[in-house]
Amino acid sequence: MDILSNLKYAEGSRKKRKRVARGEGSGHGGTATRGMNGQMSRSGANHKAWFEGGQMPLQRRIPKFGFTNKFKVYYQIVNIDSLEKVIATKKLGDKIVTPEILKEFGLISSTKVPVKLLGNGEIKTKVKIQVNSFSQSAKSKIEAAGGSIEKI
Helix, strand or coil: CCCHHHCCCCCCCCCCCCCCCCCHHHCCCCCCCCCCCCHHHCCCCCCCCCCCCCCCCHHHHCCCCCCCCCCCCCCEEEEHHHHHHHHHHHCCCCCEECHHHHHHCCCCCCCCCCEEEECCCCCCCCCEEEECEECHHHHHHHHHCCCEEEEC
16 A cells, blocks of 8 residues: 555656766766867857848848837727628627627727727628728718717
8 A cells, every 4th residue: 555655656757857967977078069169069158040141141031121100000800791690690789899899799909999880791781880980982881870979
């Protein structure tokens, strides 16, 4: 019967760690597994992952072009046809469709990122919508169905 204080690991399941630079008898003395000479054999040796031994590095050889506009606004896109499907199945009634409701229905992933409504598809339901931006085709289709659209 095994007693907790007498338990041992299975034979061969644990490997001893390599103790380098602890004398010749260890088998890892002398150069301590670092090889003979060169940069990486010295103490404090370190070179960056992109260092190429003094050769002009790749990131400096390749031409640079373009830029990132830090003022660009990225919208979450919602099309009228996907909105119509959700409204038809969920029976909203007189509720105003806001980004919070769109997130609840799974049409957008975050309420922190602005929402843009696009006019792809048809809408038959009268609905009030509040979004950050919308296309002219989306506005005309919603108003033709008797609904209204408002910019937040």
